[in-house]
Amino acid sequence: MAKVTIPKKACAVNPLKMSQPLGASYAFLGMNRCMPVMHGSQGCTSFGLVVLVRHFREAIPLQTTAMNEATTIMGGMENIEKAILNIRSRAKPDLIAICSTGLTETKGDDVDGFLKLIRQRHPEIADTAIVYVSTPDYLGAFQDGWAKATTAIIETLVEPIQIRPVRSRQVAVLPGCHLTPRDIEEVREIVESFDLAPIFLPDVSGSLDGHIADAFSPTTIGGTTQADTRRLGASLATIAIGEQMRPAAAALEARAGVPYRVFDRLTGLDAMDQFIAHLAEISGTPVPEKWRRQRSQLQDAMLDGHFFFGGKKIAIGAEPDLLWTLGSLVTEMGATLHAAVTTTASPLLERLPANEVLIGDLEDLETGARGCDLLITHSHGRQAAARLAIPFHRAGLPLFDRLGAGDVLSVGYRGTKALIFTLGNMFLAEHEHHEVAPTQWALPEETLRAVEQARPAPPTTLAA
Amino acid sequence: MSALLNQKIQAVFDEPGCDKNQGKSEKERKKGCTKQLAPGAAAGGCAFDGAKIALQPIVDVAHLVHGPIACEGNSWDNRHALSSGPLTYRTGFTTDVNEMDVIYGGEKRLYKAIKEIIDKVDPPAVFVYQTCVTALIGDDIEAVCKAATAKFGKPVIPVNSPGFAGVKNLGNKLGAEALLDYVIGTEEPEFTTPYDINIIGEYNLSGELWQVKPLLDAMGVRVLSCISGDARYKEVAYSHRARAAMMVCSKAMINVARKMEERYDIPFFEGSFYGIGDISDSLREIARLLIQKGAPDELMARTEALIAAEEARAWARLEPYKQRLAGKRVLLITGGVKSWSVVAALQEVRIEIVGTSVKKSTKEDKEKIKEIMGLSDHDRAHMIDDMSPREMYAMLKEARADIMLSGGRSQFVALKAKMPWLDINQERHHAYAGYEGMVKLVEEIDKTLYNPVWEQVRKEAPWDAPVAEVAHG
Numbered sequence: 001m002a003k004v005t006i007p008k009k010a011c012a013v014n015p016l017k018m019s020q021p022l023g024a025s026y027a028f029l030g031m032n033r034c035m036p037v038m039h040g041s042q043g044c045t046s047f048g049l050v051v052l053v054r055h056f057r058e059a060i061p062l063q064t065t066a067m068n069e070a071t072t073i074m075g076g077m078e079n080i081e082k083a084i085l086n087i088r089s090r091a092k093p094d095l096i097a098i099c100s101t102g103l104t105e106t107k108g109d110d111v112d113g114f115l116k117l118i119r120q121r122h123p124e125i126a127d128t129a130i131v132y133v134s135t136p137d138y139l140g141a142f143q144d145g146w147a148k149a150t151t152a153i154i155e156t157l158v159e160p161i162q163i164r165p166v167r168s169r170q171v172a173v174l175p176g177c178h179l180t181p182r183d184i185e186e187v188r189e190i191v192e193s194f195d196l197a198p199i200f201l202p203d204v205s206g207s208l209d210g211h212i213a214d215a216f217s218p219t220t221i222g223g224t225t226q227a228d229t230r231r232l233g234a235s236l237a238t239i240a241i242g243e244q245m246r247p248a249a250a251a252l253e254a255r256a257g258v259p260y261r262v263f264d265r266l267t268g269l270d271a272m273d274q275f276i277a278h279l280a281e282i283s284g285t286p287v288p289e290k291w292r293r294q295r296s297q298l299q300d301a302m303l304d305g306h307f308f309f310g311g312k313k314i315a316i317g318a319e320p321d322l323l324w325t326l327g328s329l330v331t332e333m334g335a336t337l338h339a340a341v342t343t344t345a346s347p348l349l350e351r352l353p354a355n356e357v358l359i360g361d362l363e364d365l366e367t368g369a370r371g372c373d374l375l376i377t378h379s380h381g382r383q384a385a386a387r388l389a390i391p392f393h394r395a396g397l398p399l400f401d402r403l404g405a406g407d408v409l410s411v412g413y414r415g416t417k418a419l420i421f422t423l424g425n426m427f428l429a430e431h432e433h434h435e436v437a438p439t440q441w442a443l444p445e446e447t448l449r450a451v452e453q454a455r456p457a458p459p460t461t462l463a464a
Numbered sequence: 465m466s467a468l469l470n471q472k473i474q475a476v477f478d479e480p481g482c483d484k485n486q487g488k489s490e491k492e493r494k495k496g497c498t499k500q501l502a503p504g505a506a507a508g509g510c511a512f513d514g515a516k517i518a519l520q521p522i523v524d525v526a527h528l529v530h531g532p533i534a535c536e537g538n539s540w541d542n543r544h545a546l547s548s549g550p551l552t553y554r555t556g557f558t559t560d561v562n563e564m565d566v567i568y569g570g571e572k573r574l575y576k577a578i579k580e581i582i583d584k585v586d587p588p589a590v591f592v593y594q595t596c597v598t599a600l601i602g603d604d605i606e607a608v609c610k611a612a613t614a615k616f617g618k619p620v621i622p623v624n625s626p627g628f629a630g631v632k633n634l635g636n637k638l639g640a641e642a643l644l645d646y647v648i649g650t651e652e653p654e655f656t657t658p659y660d661i662n663i664i665g666e667y668n669l670s671g672e673l674w675q676v677k678p679l680l681d682a683m684g685v686r687v688l689s690c691i692s693g694d695a696r697y698k699e700v701a702y703s704h705r706a707r708a709a710m711m712v713c714s715k716a717m718i719n720v721a722r723k724m725e726e727r728y729d730i731p732f733f734e735g736s737f738y739g740i741g742d743i744s745d746s747l748r749e750i751a752r753l754l755i756q757k758g759a760p761d762e763l764m765a766r767t768e769a770l771i772a773a774e775e776a777r778a779w780a781r782l783e784p785y786k787q788r789l790a791g792k793r794v795l796l797i798t799g800g801v802k803s804w805s806v807v808a809a810l811q812e813v814r815i816e817i818v819g820t821s822v823k824k825s826t827k828e829d830k831e832k833i834k835e836i837m838g839l840s841d842h843d844r845a846h847m848i849d850d851m852s853p854r855e856m857y858a859m860l861k862e863a864r865a866d867i868m869l870s871g872g873r874s875q876f877v878a879l880k881a882k883m884p885w886l887d888i889n890q891e892r893h894h895a896y897a898g899y900e901g902m903v904k905l906v907e908e909i910d911k912t913l914y915n916p917v918w919e920q921v922r923k924e925a926p927w928d929a930p931v932a933e934v935a936h937g
Contacts, residue, residue, distance in 0.1 A: 010559060010572075010573045010574075010575075010576030010577040010579075010580055011528065011557055011558070011559060011560075011576070011577030011578075011580045011581055012533070012536075012556075012559070012560040013555060013556070013557055013584075014540075014555055014556045015533060015537040015540065015556050015558055015560065017533050017537050017560070018533065018534075018537045018538055019532065019533045019537055019538055021534065022534065037504065040596070041510050041627040041628040042501060042508060042509065042627070042631070043509050043510025043511075043512055043535070043627040044510075044534055044627070046507070046508055046510065046513060047509075047513070047534065047535070047538040047539040048534070048538055049507075049873065050542055050872075050873065051538050051539075051542075053872060053873055053876070054542070054872070057876065058876050059853070059874075059877055059880065063504050063505070063506075064501075064503070064504075064506055064507075065503040065504065066501035066502065066506040068500075068501070068628050068629075069626075069628045069629060072596070072600065072628055079503040080503070082502065082503040082504060083503035083504030083505075084504065085504070086503060086505045087504040087505070090504075090505060090852075102531070102532040102534060102566075102597040103596040103597055103600065103627070106566055106596075106597050106600045106601060107600060136532070136563070136566075137531075137532035137533055137534040137535075137597070138532035138533070138561050138562050138563055138565070138566055138597065139563055141533070212882070212921075213880060216853070216854050216857035216858070216861075216877070216880070218852075218853065218854060361560075380540070380541060380556075383551075
């Protein structure tokens with residue numbers, strides 16, 4: 001339905017997009033006892049680190065190979081080697097996960113080759129898993145980095161299996177980066193209620209759910225464990241959430257023959273119904289009463305909310321999967337997706353219920369959002385919303401000027417309901433700003449003048 | 465790296481105003497002060513970051529980052545340098561180069577981007593920042609900027625400080641070099657007075673310049689140019705007409721201060737806006753330099769009157785906190801001059817400093833800390849060179865400090881140890897400069913330390929707590 005347009009601007013103004021290595025690092029943070037490393041100059045890591053710290057309000061383990069001019073020219077093998085040895089001795093992680101950056105990709109470092117040589121030279125590091133993924137900054141966006149990292153983890157660590165256990169209850173769940181830690185917890189609860197045993201890859205709900213650990217750890221605390229990652233191939237099915245996870249699901253099928261299904265979203269009544277039905281089918285377990293009840297609550301919320309969504313014009317700037325999720329929901333509630341801006345290509349974009357989707361920046365979004373009733377994007381959109389003087393809902397990453405970014409729930413029946421209430425309340429609150437006043441329906445000047453002129457002239461004199 | 469940039473870096477390292485450099489042999493000096501970073505054990509920003517930090521507070525120019533999305537997309541709008549007017553500096557501009565640009569070169573895209581910005585925003589100038597990738601593929605931003613300046617009749621300033629050139633501090637200096645080469649001295653002010661000063665290296669984070677400016681106004685001193693907090697392009701361009709300069713805190717921009725002294729005969733001193741004693745000294749020094757350059761003597765009398773009144777007012781406001789804060793122990797993790805100026809300030813309210821980082825401090829800074837804290841040469845325990853997060857956590861967990869003051873990136877080390885923490889770095893939202901700021905800092909420390917939340921979060925869950933004796937009545 002939508003036409004996908006890439007504006008011909010040379011200059012991105014107020015970027016919506018964030019880089020691939022940052023997306024990949026975020027995925028690695030969902031691995032237990034992991035140290036993610038950006039192979040690039042120190043600033044690459046520093047900027048990424050600040051984004052994640054501000055968003056989650058958590059300590060973020062993230063390292064750098066600290067490339068400088070000379071090591072870039074000579075090739076980064078020595079820096080990667082030193083980084084691995086340093087991290088191993090200081091942090092003792094189970095997994096060292098390396099992603100490349102624009103700098104090292106431009107130079108053309110053969111990291112896969114380096115890693116082979118480093119393994120040969122240092123047999124003592126055999127007990128540390130290493131995953132590498134190529135993520136140049138000048139290609140794709142955050143979401144692509146996340147997806148590539150997940151695929152690389154599968155291709156490097158999952159053990160290929162020949163015979164599947166017949167009575168496995170294990171399912172692989174591959175969540176896209178648009179799911180918050182709280183969202184993942186919700187999906188886990190739903191999947192487990194069908195007596196299934198899910199393994200999430202990656203799993204930021206363990207590491208970035210905002211809890212206080214008992215002791216200090218230089219690596220991630222929580223997330224997918226090494227053991228779980230390796231045995232993913234023994235799953236009876238893969239559930240991928242978000243179109244971005246299709247290649248990762250396909251990689252797992254190629255490696256271990258696990259059949260998969262991609263759910264493009266888990267927000268919205270119909271989308272959730274399909275998900276629940278699928279779980280009932282693969283598990284052979286009837287749908288628990290709890291979900292039936294929540295479904296009915298969501299229906300009620302949709303009924304209550306539709307009055308306020310109807311006819312509203314909405315502008316959304318988000319990564320493709322999040323844009324799809326939010327754009328679909330607001331359309332289902334009766335609003336129109338008036339302006340849609342995203343960061344990178346996706347097969348979903350053409351299916352969006354909008355006339356046009358721009359692969360652009362926040363300036364494009366701001367232009368498109370003129371005359372809209374609501375702006376939805378990450379925290380960087382706050383200035384645009386202020387200039388446009390329209391309500392602003394924060395969604396995506398980074399979300400640094402509000403508390404609880406990791407705790408936002410918008411999947412499942414319950415999460416959809418919460419999102420409808422949040423957005424609906426913004427419309428309601430906006431309505432309060434324009435209360436009815438006695439002058440509300442005053443007649444226009446010309447009407448009054450016309451009336452004045454049309455009045456017959458009063459009788460000039462009365463008999464005195 | 466271009467030969468030009470290499471020369472620049474050599475020149476910056478050869479800074480005669482830097483005692484540390486002068487103490488080195490010629491061979492050592494050639495190596496520069498950039499320590500080889502340890503891969504896998506390094507943290508902190510890069511040279512691009514440093515250049516952007518130094519120049520972004522010039523609020524009416526467009527700051528255009530020439531590179532892939534990571535450099536600007538991941539970093540824009542993360543500091544609170546405030547503006548009293550234009551907001552152009554808060555717009556993120558980047559060429560967001562793609563794979564084709566990497567292969568065929570990004571110069572054309574850069575030129576077009578500059579044109580688009582001038583057409584759309586029409587800023588007084590465009591600053592173009594070089595980054596690693598575009599430097600590596602050989603994009604000549606100097607040439608593009610020169611062509612754009614000629615074509616559009618507007619200053620387009622190249623800032624050649626790609627990330628891999630070195631650390632943040634080097635970037636500060638390279639950013640400053642761009643000002644020296646292309647901006648300072650290119651315009652003339654409408655008028656000058658004998659009371660005109662420059663402030664160098666103050667970025668107006670959270671509006672700190674505005675905490676100090678009323679004091680200068682009261683003295684009758686005019687800030688001709690603040691480089692670069694809340695600055696307009698024009699005011700930096702005519703800053704060479706000031707009579708004296710104050711270099712604030714860190715040695716980030718010493719090259720500007722020293723070269724302006726050399727080129728335009730503007731004497732400068734290094735001072736701090738943090739701490740009651742330090743702010744008073746700085747005001748005195750400003751007055752002294754101006755008088756030395758021909759301002760009437762009575763300036764000093766007015767300055768002393770102002771200091772007396774403001775110090776008394778500040779002390780009166782701090783008095784109630786002395787009792788509450790006496791003996792509280794602070795772990796201070798910050799950089800550069802901030803480490804000693806804040807130490808001095810905290811000691812004024814009898815807070816005990818159990819440790820302060822000196823990682824980014826110069827030899828002089830370290831001497832000052834020793835002097836202020838009354839440490840002997842052997843007492844190194846209080847001066848922390850490089851504390852790992854694990855050590856910080858242990859120190860707080862074992863309650864060897866009552867509160868940690870640091871930057872945002874280490875805050876969660878403290879919070880996870882269930883210990884109070886206060887942001888004194890660039891992401892903070894409170895201003896701590898001048899007499900006003902000192903009172904605010906102490907207020908914030910008090911508020912943080914005495915927040916009832918600490919008691920609650922440290923309490924065990926009732927089912928975990930040892931069974932208490934139940935009184936039977």
